[in-house]
Amino acid sequence: QSALTQPASVSGSPGQSITISCTGTSSDVGGYNYVSWYQQHPGKAPKLMIYEVSNRPSGVPDRFSGSKSGNTASLTISGLLAEDEADYYCNSYTSSSTWVFGGGTKLTVL
């Protein structure tokens, strides 16, 4: 149950686009379309942003999008806003019937 690999930090200016990668194995990210992404602001509970690789729950802006290629999933945020500054975590269902999170990525909006 090794954690999925995410970059520790990414940054972008308002209005720009950024992409956060999430690398796993064929036993998790590569084996299932059950990759989800969570946003967490300091001191707050995580919030679901993307599920099943690329689906947005109602209420999540379409500036947030997800994709997957092989063992790597990606979250793209376009038209960056100051309020997007937060920690982002990917998650995948695994072949062991467990779930695994990525280590988290701190997004800084410059």
Add this chain to the structure above:
Amino acid sequence: QVQLVESGGDMVQPGRSLRLSCAASGFTFSSYGMHWVRQAPGKGLEWVAFISSDGSKKYYADSVKGRFTISRDKSKNTLYLQMNSLRADDTAVYYCAKDFDASWCLDYWGQGTLVTVSS
């Protein structure tokens, strides 16, 4: 609206036990699987355990297997996490979360309860 409220967090000594509770409302509790997720101070999220809607299936992270037990009481709309043989590295905020049916993700989260394991 969906509400999940955790309770039971406390400071305990290593080797002791603690039971966390998560009171659920705003949805049909008995129809959904539920998760526990934890976050050590300043660290990332770690998935801990899952229980199916009817309680028949339970899965655990290797780090807690054999020490923690997840359970649920549909009459009380409450999820539990029994934690035994606690260690210093179990110190974390513990969140309960609702499973998003058939999508294997966590769509609603509580605000968390802090467990501190220290002598």
